[in-house]
Amino acid sequence: MPKSKLEAASPFELRVYHGRQVPESDIRTALATGELGFIHSFTTGSTLDGPGVRIVAWLAGCQFRCVYCHNPDTWNMTNGTPITLQRAKEQLRKYRQGLKKMKGGLTISGGEPLMQHKFVIKIFSAAKEMGVHTALDTNGSLGSRLTDEDLEKVDLVLLDIKAWDNDRHQRLVGAPIAPVLEFARRLAALKRPVWVRFVLVPGVSDDPDDVSHIAEFSAGLGNIQRVDVLPFHQMGQFKWKQLGMEYTLGNVEPPSAEQVERVCQTFRASGLKAY
Numbered sequence: 001m002p003k004s005k006l007e008a009a010s011p012f013e014l015r016v017y018h019g020r021q022v023p024e025s026d027i028r029t030a031l032a033t034g035e036l037g038f039i040h041s042f043t044t045g046s047t048l049d050g051p052g053v054r055i056v057a058w059l060a061g062c063q064f065r066c067v068y069c070h071n072p073d074t075w076n077m078t079n080g081t082p083i084t085l086q087r088a089k090e091q092l093r094k095y096r097q098g099l100k101k102m103k104g105g106l107t108i109s110g111g112e113p114l115m116q117h118k119f120v121i122k123i124f125s126a127a128k129e130m131g132v133h134t135a136l137d138t139n140g141s142l143g144s145r146l147t148d149e150d151l152e153k154v155d156l157v158l159l160d161i162k163a164w165d166n167d168r169h170q171r172l173v174g175a176p177i178a179p180v181l182e183f184a185r186r187l188a189a190l191k192r193p194v195w196v197r198f199v200l201v202p203g204v205s206d207d208p209d210d211v212s213h214i215a216e217f218s219a220g221l222g223n224i225q226r227v228d229v230l231p232f233h234q235m236g237q238f239k240w241k242q243l244g245m246e247y248t249l250g251n252v253e254p255p256s257a258e259q260v261e262r263v264c265q266t267f268r269a270s271g272l273k274a275y
């Protein structure tokens, strides 16, 4: 597959200030129209971000401040490279046949993609016209920005549920859990397919009661196809240092295989598929 300036070997490449030259007024227009997006990077060949083999576009901009974030360079939208909707569609068109053959599709992740919801839905609409499967990887808190019609352009939602207890959620991400759960309930009412994603950070997000509540809630929705338990890792730590930000999890070890399995079992005990 051809390389472009936007293509990254991994989303863990540090990228900053690529959109710094874009005037504030142009950013506002871009957000209002969806004709311009700010992308951290894209990767090809992912098998982790939805079914089949996929292209993943990592968008810039996030309103959460997760203590374990491995891509803090995506928080600021102007760290992203500006790309017109037209160019994004052309890029996608190049890959569409391969994606279909590999039973994959396009995943839009971030950052938080719904910071640029108009751009996202316009690309997804184009993808659907090309017959390409679409997946939205989101923290869920801005789900109310999408209309029911918008959601028809999204074949699959990868929904992060980061904690159950609101105080814990606030400490972990700096925002309340309620809008995330509200979006989850709405997706269930609309019968949209969802994969729940849960980041397991030992001593931080692994409270058994909390995990049980997330499992029971998810199982009760009726539209959760699977749960991905994502083990915390330290691959983004260097970014915090380079951005001059305090990183508080420097001494936290990634979970063991047994710890991951224990959490998977909690989800399975509620009747969910968990990996």
Ligand code: SF4
Pocket (backbone or CB within 6 Å): 062, 063, 064, 065, 066, 068, 069, 070, 071, 072, 074, 110, 111, 112, 139, 173
């Ligand atoms: S929601 Fe994702 S991108 Fe945003 S701070 Fe959390 S981990 Fe980072």
